[in-house]
Amino acid sequence: MRSPRLNSTLSGLLVFLAAGLLFSLYFKGLMWEPNLHAPTFGGDGLTIHYNLQYHTTYGEGVYLESQYFPHHESIFMTDAQALVAVVMAGLKPVFPDIGQYATGISNTLIFWSSPLAVLFLFFIFRRMGVRWPLAFLFGCVIAMMSPQILRQLGGQYTLGFTFLLPMVAWYQLAYEKGKRYWLKSLAVTLMIILIGLNNPYLYAVASALLMGAAGVGILFKITGLVRLPWNQLLQWVAVCLVATFAIAATLAAFDQVEDRVEVPFGFFHNIAAWGGMLTDANTFSYDFLRRVLPDLDTPRRENQMYLGLIPVLLGLALPFILLLPKARKIVGLTQVPTLLVLLVGTLPCLILGFGLPFVYFEDWTYDNLGSLLQFRAPVRFSWPLFYLLAIVAGYVLHQLYEHWSGTKKVWLLAIPLLIWGIDAHQFLAGHTTGKAGPSAFTPTSIQEKSDLADELRIDTSSFSCIYLLPTEQGWSDKIHQDGSWRSNHDGYKLSIATGLPLLNGKLSRVGLNRVLRSLQVVSHSLIEKPALGELPAGKDILLLASNENELDPHEARLLGTGKPLFSNEKVELRRVSPAALLARTQDARKVARQDTSALATPLLRIPFEENTQHAFFGQGAEKVAPGWTTFPLPALQDSTLTDSLELSLWVFADKSRFGGPKFYLRQLDSEGKRISELKFWTNETFDTQNGWLRVAFSFKPDPLLSKLELVGQYEFPYFIDELWLRNARTNVRLAGKNGTLIYNNYIIKEAG
Structure with a gap:
């Protein structure tokens, strides 16, 4: 029939x-109550919903301003539901509260x-x-x-x-x-x-x-x-x-x-x-x-x-x-x-x-x-x-x-x-x-953050942006600092509640320079931080740190400079002045330049001047072939074997290829057998200066140590410069051409 x-x-x-x-x-x-639910409570989905809701609520046009403040990114080059976000932002004059329903509209369209x-x-x-x-x-x-x-x-x-x-x-x-x-x-x-x-x-x-x-x-x-x-x-x-x-x-x-x-x-x-x-x-x-x-x-x-x-x-x-x-x-x-x-x-x-x-x-x-x-x-x-x-x-x-x-x-x-x-x-x-x-960005959950912000007087008149800790500079293909779920979850909600954008963040296809400048906020105090100079004068940075994650010493030092505002078992909020951070850096660099006790040479220095295509300090660097490379290091003198040592070098942040080299520092005995091994991936560094990434190993020599061995591995060619080995408790300052100074393997004075 x-x-x-x-x-x-x-x-x-x-x-x-x-x-x-x-x-x-x-x-x-997800289909019948789309504004109250989400398929993911973290990861990519959380970030995408954040970008969508922030742009719908505060943005206009085609530039996303939720991350890497004060820069913006074409929303079409991100994963922020680009066209949906642009259209919803354009509808704000007609529907002023449309931002509250951004997640629901997204879920409706998708599911x-x-x-x-x-x-x-x-x-x-x-x-x-x-x-x-x-x-x-x-x-x-x-x-x-x-x-x-x-x-x-x-x-x-x-x-x-x-x-x-x-x-x-x-x-x-x-x-x-x-x-x-x-x-x-x-x-x-x-x-x-x-x-x-x-x-x-x-x-x-x-x-x-x-x-x-x-x-x-x-x-x-x-x-x-x-x-x-x-x-x-x-x-x-x-x-x-x-x-x-x-x-x-x-x-x-x-x-x-x-x-x-x-x-x-x-x-x-x-x-x-x-x-x-x-x-x-x-x-x-x-x-x-x-x-x-x-x-x-x-x-x-x-x-x-x-x-x-x-x-x-x-x-x-x-x-x-x-x-x-x-x-x-x-x-x-x-x-x-x-x-x-x-x-x-x-x-x-x-x-x-x-x-x-x-x-x-x-x-x-x-x-x-x-x-x-x-x-x-x-x-x-x-x-x-x-x-x-x-x-x-x-x-x-x-x-x-x-x-x-x-x-x-x-x-x-x-x-x-x-x-x-x-x-x-x-x-x-x-x-x-x-x-x-449950969705992280329901009107109720955002209102809770708004109430907290009102209580603490956190708003755009007193603050310029939020810096999340652990820091995140994710999805850039060069730096691998993905923050934590807690800092993402609470930081994104507070950003939407207050309108404060992030100073760091996770963006697809983001520019490398702005990622490195954002990372410099937690870099060593000897490294200048130009991103701070771009922020509005008279407004503080809101530091939001996860109390569920252990911070790196770089991050802990930044958090320690802030004035406490709020803390519970989940997060801690502090405020810090960009001007104070800049002054702290300038003071540290000034002290380093005037340090009369600094030695004139480290225990070991390899300047790598062969290739002049790139240079961190001096006239050149060394171009390393793809694959596994062993960098020969001389035997240590007996007098250094009881000291805490630091071996450091710089790797050029080459935007032509993703990722970066991984280094392995091995302690070998007199027979060449491995005693211990430390690993450092350049993408996980916290120190970046002049477009270079610092690799540093701090270690105590083993009593059986006879020789150090440094091995690098990367599938593409890469550039390294200024390999130093020094006593971790002894400062070293060297002068270069045109008045440049390098201190403990950080540049503290540029040419001229």
């Missing part, structure tokens, strides 16, 4: 509402996109002649297993618009001659631009699907395999080109950062993996497949892109089906040639998802791909394969059902659909269980 016919508008509304009810069983309060994805998938199946009950069921199980859901739940909200790729696939399948397809092209172009400005990744993935399918379609047309209309193929290309131009022009117009790390971390790390595509730890098939395929790699966070058991099995059978004329006729893929083109068109996307062919040419890739490497998770380009393979699987099951008769066809459909449904339920339930917690 044929299923009853439904009005397209009514059926679409029913599908959307039914899918919304289904997903709300898993997402719970209600899954029912919208079901709707587009439903339209796709209906267009291909699939009965509407099956079209709905297929749409649900596919949307429930979307790899983008993992990004929603992981706090990368702007990647969570799950309807975009089904919408693009529907557009590609819905070709018809005449004006209506041009209107569809225009609408899809506009949607890709809007969502692409919110997160350029989704533009890139959607464009990959468009261009991959267009390329395959043109190739098939030339070879005569499948003849899609030129108008259809060229419109796909046009949509991609127009969206590319609009997004690239917008990003370039507002981006003011000139010293961003050129090659960020992740391009060869966040790639597709068969283990992530064929298995998911929450599903019933996981253990079995792991036993059958023991060499499968374990899915990590980014490369989890489970295709589903039924799509994988049908995908494996598909080449054989297409080679057998009778089977090919039964499944009827030739009746929907565009679907076949789209499926094959995802293969270039999959190849890129595996990082191919670039994984075989890493150095060339780093040297030549430039800003394209800002797309640091190629695995996301594999997402189109998930959708298209699942759509083909659903269509094939429908065709088999239509071909067979009697109870055979019922079982032929019911068993795979049951397995698929169980797979989808276990996947979504496993990943959503325990995820929906």
